[in-house]
Amino acid sequence: MKSEVRIMTKEEVYRIVIDPKDHRDVPLTFITDCPSYLMTKTGSWRTLRPIVDNEKCIKCGICWKFCPDVSIHVKDDGAEVDYEFCKGCGICAKECPVDAIIMEKEEDYV
Ligand code: SF4
Ligand code: SF4
Secondary structure: OOOOOOOOOHHHHHHHHHOOOOHHHOOOOOOOOOOHHHHOOOHHHOOEEEEEOOOOOOOOOHHHHHOOOOOEEEEOOEEEEOOOOOOOOOHHHHHOOOOOEEEEEHHHOO
16 A cells, blocks of 8 residues: 655644544544654564455445554445554454454464
8 A cells, every 4th residue: 555644734634623524534644744653564463364355344434443553444445454554453353343354364374
């Protein structure tokens, strides 16, 4: 996934906080002047890997809201995990309302 780092204007931040159209209108982070998260790839910490079944996904964005690492993103065709940063905590799988995410052993994928 390509990440973009840019500084938002106060007007943009105000509009998104006060009147977001939906979860996709909110940027990955408001701390745009500190890109250290892009340098610390935490995917190698993972022992469990989230696997998304996009046939089940209803694109609600709950996984994105709960992911502590901003490592799952919801697009038009479903949810997509950024495995370079996902630590495999399983919160997304626990919170998904339609059980579209299962956690599998990382060792089965390396
Ligand atoms: S929580 Fe589940 S249904 Fe909602 S966007 Fe994420 S994977 Fe899809
Ligand atoms: S397993 Fe944890 S870190 Fe990985 S996408 Fe799900 S919530 Fe985020």
